[in-house]
Amino acid sequence: MCGIIGIFNNDKAAELAALGLFAEQHRGQESCGMAVNDGKIIKLRKKMGLVKDVFTPEKLKILQGKIAIGHVRYPTRGTSSIYNSQPYIVETLSGPSYALSSNGDIINYKEIRQELEAKGVYFSSKNEGELILKYIVFYVEKEGYSIIDSIKKMMKNIKGAFSAVLATKEALYMFRDPYAFRPMTYGKTKEGSVVVASESCALDILYMDWKKEIKPAEIIIVNKNGIESIENNPNDFRVTSTEKHCIFEHIYFSRPDSFIFKENVYQVRQKIGNLIAEDDDINADVVVPVPDSSNIIALGYARKRNIPFEFGLIRNHYVGRTFIQPEQTIRDESVFQKFNPLPNFFEGKIVVMIDDSIVRGTTLRKLTKLIKHAGAKEVHLRIGSPPVKNSCFYGIDTPTQKELIANNKSIEEIKDFMGADSLKYLTIEQLRKTVKEPENFCYACFDGNYPVR
Ligand code: SF4
Structure with missing residues (x-):
């Protein structure tokens, strides 16, 4: 990108x-x-x-x-x-x-x-x-x-x-x-x-x-x-x-105030949040996004479920986007430099934490641990995209297929790896519902159907 x-x-x-x-x-x-x-x-x-x-x-x-x-x-x-x-x-x-x-x-x-x-x-x-x-x-x-x-x-x-x-x-x-x-x-x-x-x-x-x-x-x-x-x-x-527009531009890459592929990114992200919430029944105290890319997805989820939305994790904006750093070593160190939990916020709470996607899973695992360490009673992960199982060949630096966690583990195994109490992804069918012309999008990193090879 x-x-x-x-x-x-x-x-x-x-x-x-x-x-x-x-x-x-x-x-x-x-x-x-x-x-x-x-x-x-x-x-x-x-x-x-x-x-x-x-x-x-x-x-x-x-x-x-x-x-x-x-x-x-x-x-x-x-x-x-x-x-x-x-x-x-x-x-x-x-x-x-x-x-x-x-x-x-x-x-x-x-x-x-x-x-x-x-x-x-x-x-x-x-x-x-x-x-x-x-x-x-x-x-x-x-x-x-x-x-x-x-x-x-x-x-x-x-x-x-x-x-x-x-x-x-x-x-x-x-x-x-x-x-x-x-x-x-x-x-x-x-x-x-x-x-x-x-x-x-x-x-x-x-x-x-x-x-x-x-x-x-x-x-x-x-x-x-x-x-x-x-x-x-x-x-x-x-x-x-x-x-075949890249659906990931709507999920993660583009800014929410951009209008791309004939739609507002902000609105698509809200729909994603609404759809994950639709068939969810976790009785949570609070919805927390992994800021910033998941903010609007989390807002859509919280509104739909009528659960308070809070910025429980504070992001240091002077550290680069985690996913965007080229070296794994830099990425690992930056997670804790980048996010800090609010003091006395998570204690005894049942938390729904929303992220836009899971690629390697390293960041979300550390954040789950961080929130539990801060006192959360339960952490339920909700993901605004389907499991990423395939690499991208069209300008996004996704890792090799074997490094993608969803390619190696079942959803249950990923949940255990994360140390979460539950884990739910958006399905491809739900993702297609978030845009007006679903046939005009590429979903290859989820379904492996590459438009051109
Ligand atoms: S493979 Fe994934 S990241 Fe690459 S263009 Fe298609 S949807 Fe976008």
Whole structure:
């Protein structure tokens, strides 16, 4: 999971891009970068670290230009290194320059890379963004394709998830894979600049006049003539008859104030909470979320069951998201740095603790122990998604299948491992009820039905 931003036609393009990236910081905290076009050259700054530290006002002053693209990264393909951070740029001898940011992952990465390397294309990283950029540039510069035709060729041959923005010296191109796995929204600001971002929350901060989601396989060109949309038939490029949005974006990844895949994330999370509550009969004293990603699910559950909702666990916001940290050792240590129980709160209480998902199970096990140690009489775990049994190949860093707890243990065994008094997951049937167009979603990490392999 990563976040992208693109700005066209704004004298303060870099500042706006930094604001957008800051709003998308939850999508990646490992590195960030920006490429800014001043009409002559594309300047690039990328660094390990957070947006506020990398793009200080002093650094933004150097990045002058009217077109900017940016990226926040959380690693999937390639190691945690600056070489794998985005955006990527290509300068050509004939003059044009290209810069690209993308969110997603490519299934046939190895095959496509070998194909390009055999034709003399050089790679400096193992990142899917560099592959997409170099593919497009190769067919434009060496084979005489237009940029649009090259993007279409890329859509036909590169399989997987990509929501991407490409900048040249004159234009911004935005495009999305035919399955539309990852979210992507664009719009126009009140002053006439065009902005594109992974999540709508990044556009809200920039005061938009209007905004809309980019369609599957759609390519949008923004240049001095305005905005042009090329609506391709996604079925020309994919093997499924519908789009396959990542349902996990609604469960966990996206911000609750974002509007993605035609729905409000907040409302979907409330429905998840309502549905887990529907057939539950635990007589609890309090409902406690694992903050922050489970807050709204827990609120939906508590309201439906008429049980008090309380923030019994306090989160330290200066520690990164647990799931998002690349190293297991860092993850383990951060659980206790990150959560602390309220003093004198849990004693003698029957607690329903809500989490959005269980991946390895390490965090929730420690939290259950923490709450019991704080005096809870019983801890009942309710999970806002079905058991995660399969790895993701579309841009989410789920561990290997053997590391997924639901792949190795039954629900009863997981409950015992957690030290909980009971454990209940949302079912896939219930999850499908939380969105308006359930057939348009990917559920592969739960049911193993991968839309494309
Ligand atoms: S496999 Fe899971 S995480 Fe990956 S795209 Fe599908 S639903 Fe999302």
